[in-house]
Amino acid sequence: TSFRIGGPADLYAVATSSQELVVLVSLAREHDIPYLVIGRGTNILVADKGIRGLVIENGGQEIWFDNDAVLYAESGALLGDLARESARRGLGGLEWAVGIPGSVGGAIVGNAGAYGCYIGGVTREATVLAADGTVRELSAAEMGFGYRTSRFKGQAGEGQQEVILSAEFALRPEPAQELAEKMADYTRRRETSQPTEPSVGSVFKRTRQYPAGFLIEQAGLKGTRIGGAQISPKHANFIVNLGGARALDVKALIDLAQEQVREQFGIDLELEIELVGEWNG
Structure with missing residues (x-):
């Protein structure tokens, strides 16, 4: 993924066309194999334990x-x-x-x-x-x-x-x-x-009143670091991988931002990115 974070998939396949994508998804369904279709992985955070089942990279680019x-x-x-x-x-x-x-x-x-x-x-x-x-x-x-x-x-x-x-x-x-x-x-x-370090872009959606990055910055969290992950000093709605970050580091920053913005401003931050993979257990 663009975050360069996350564990392995049990199975991984690349579909080079929409026809191949249909075949791979149909095979997974036929054999009751859990599957996840991804594009360039620019809006997902994969768990450190990885993803069970089949990950299909959608490579059809015509x-x-x-x-x-x-x-x-x-x-x-x-x-x-x-x-x-x-x-x-x-x-x-x-x-x-x-x-x-x-x-x-x-x-x-x-x-x-x-x-x-x-x-x-x-x-x-x-x-x-x-x-x-x-x-x-x-x-x-x-x-x-x-x-x-x-x-x-x-x-x-x-x-x-x-x-x-x-x-x-x-x-x-x-x-x-x-x-x-x-x-x-x-x-x-x-x-x-925007920062140049590995990231998945904006982490949270804009709220009804304010941009999420503004609220996170006002909460005093800009530049906060946990492990190898950091709330970007350049844009507070970006969490970046400084090198060796774990998915749990990023999740801890997500939780911290949501907690502090809710506590200080009474506003709930909603994720724009998706968390995928094995997060429990």
């Missing part, structure tokens, strides 16, 4: 465009690659995603966004492998997009989750030079405000 400014992408494609290729073709709508390291599937699960834009705002349709083994199309309305969430969020590890295979995005014609300038600006802003 993308294509039609003549009506519609982009089609397999769910393993990198969101940043889509942003750059769309902009190069003079198609806007994803330029805000240039610095987001995750995959299309992961972006849809968490309704990824930046600078006031969200993946749900440009998603037209998704093809999914349903729990009953059928492949079906879901409209954007059916995907239940909300702030950093969708109908798919929280299904990880349930064993019968819906698996996103591909998606369609409705883009808009826009001068390529203007898009390039926007992406350069977004990249500069991201590099200025």
Whole structure:
């Protein structure tokens, strides 16, 4: 994962296309093997004891465009690659995603966004492998997009989750030079405000009143370290791996931030990342 933290998986396989993804998930279901589909692991914290069953890395990265400014992408494609290729073709709508390291599937699960834009705002349709083994199309309305969430969020590890295979995005014609300038600006802003150490991005969702990082900083926790993990001195909603961090170190910082913000401000911080693997026992 991008955190470079977490124990081993019992079994690990890479799907290089959406067709292979269907085969691997179907085999796991047929043999009653617990499974977890991951993209680039940029929004998960894996337990130190690892993950029981099969982990499937979604490596299907095919993308294509039609003549009506519609982009089609397999769910393993990198969101940043889509942003750059769309902009190069003079198609806007994803330029805000240039610095987001995750995959299309992961972006849809968490309704990824930046600078006031969200993946749900440009998603037209998704093809999914349903729990009953059928492949079906879901409209954007059916995907239940909300702030950093969708109908798919929280299904990880349930064993019968819906698996996103591909998606369609409705883009808009826009001068390529203007898009390039926007992406350069977004990249500069991201590099200025976010840490460079291994992390999984924002740990908590924004609260109704304030950004989570602001509350954590006001609680006096910016720079707090437990083991090899630290609440970033650069951005308090990032927890970074300084080297050799354990998942339990990160979880301790998560618990500390939630406890102190609740105690000092009466506000509950909700996780944006997902905890996966064997956390109990």
